[in-house]
Amino acid sequence: MVKIHVKKGDESQFLYETSVTTDVADIVKECAIIYNGRLKVDRICGDMEELAKHGVSLPPNMQGLTDEQIEELKLKDEWGEKCQPSGGVNFKKDEIGCRNGQAPTPKMAEVLTKTIKEAKDMISKKKVAADELVTQKTIQEALDILRGAVTIVYPMGLPPHEPIKAEFENTEDLSGRQASLEVIEPDQASMWWAGKELFPAKKLGDFVGKNEKTKIVAKLQKRGQGAPAREPVVSQEDQKHMMAYYYKKQEEFKKLEKEQDESYMDSAWADPNQLKRQFQGLNNIKWGPR
Template sequence: MVQLHIKRGDESQFLFTTTVDVSVETLIQQVAQIYNGRLKVDRICSEMPELADHGTTLPPNMQGLTDDQITDLRLKDEWEDKCIPSGGAEFKKDDIGRRNGRAPNKKMKELLKKTMEEAKALISKKQVQANVCVTMDMVKAALDQLRGAVMIVYPMGLPPHDPIRMELENQEDLSGTQASLKVIPEEEGQLWWAAKEMQRGKKLQDYIGKNDKTKIVVKIQKRGQGAPSREPVVSEEEHKQMMLHYYRRQEELKKLDETDDDSYLQSEWADRQALKRQFQGLTNIKWGPR
């Protein structure tokens, strides 16, 4: 199997295995699905702490308003009494006015945060260092873990406008957000290797040959963004080792310089003529008047 080290820019994303006879079209789809799936998991995990601390999201027309404004406008969160966390709610006001403040109890809160950490670890960039290849099944497993935790804590479900529910139901609207810039639609995705774009309609073996035991670095890019930067000749780890070697060598040279110091030759005990002058009575001579 060919192992692809997928990067976005200079940042490692994940490892992916495939065969040399796979078409570039299929490869782009598979890589883009995993890449975008990991982004979805990250977006959900970024909302999980807020859900655990401040409860469900308020309706859009109530977000950011003060209690007095909500009262004056006679607005009401109709989902507040429907979406009650298991074990009852604990009130903790959301200072930015985005959530209703009816947070889950301590046990349910810990469940949400623990599941969030497990899901993030499953598709983490650290899997590259561990030499673990990420698959779409792993991404789905992470999403299922998050979905299951939400269902346990909120048996009646989340409000339809809650971003976590929208993400889990693939109804999210990312237009105008920073997160939308990271997403790469499958039809707009490009893969680059060795400063060359892999053209749709060709196969992977047209670029890397038929050796099935190959490891290459591939960069994913959105169409129209130009060629990504080349890979550095020396990897980051190799660069660190080189700098460490140079530092140690410099310290060794400093010690050698200190060892070769000949300032001791100016000392009285190192004077080779001292004994001769003593016999001749030439020591302790003062030229001034006594």
């Protein structure tokens, strides 16, 4: 099977495995789905970290308001009363004003944080170096364990305006957020390898050959953005090692130059013509009156 090291720009994303007989269109579509799935898991993990710290989200009309403003406008968080964390409440005020501050107890918060770490490890970019694949199944498993952890801590469910709930139900609205710029729609995705775009109408083997043991580095991006930067001949890690090696050699040469003492060359015994002058009686000749 061909292994594709998928990158976005210069940043590694995941390792994908396919066959040379697979249509490029199918590869690009699945890679885009996996890429977007990783983004979704990462967004959910970020929101769950806030959930563990400050509880569920406030209704949109209460977010960003001070306690005085909420009291003055006579607003009430009805969902906050319904969606209490299991095991009790540990109040931690959200300084940003996005969450109600009714955080779960440390024990329940630990359930969330441990699951967050586990999910992040499942989709980690470090899996590329470990030669481990990330598939749609991996993404789904990460989503399932995150959903399970939220259900344990909030068995009654989350408010309808909670971003985590929207993410699980695939109804999230990313408009106006930085996250919307990162998403690549599968039908708008393109993949490049060796400075060439892999055309959807062709097979992967039309570009990389028929060897199933091939491993390539391909870059995923939105269609119409032009050719991405090529991969450097020397990797960044190798470049660091080379620079460290040459710096070490340079310092060694400097040290040798300092330690090199040639004053002995002025000594009589170091003169290659001394014996010749001795036989000719030319030693100790002084010019001038005695």
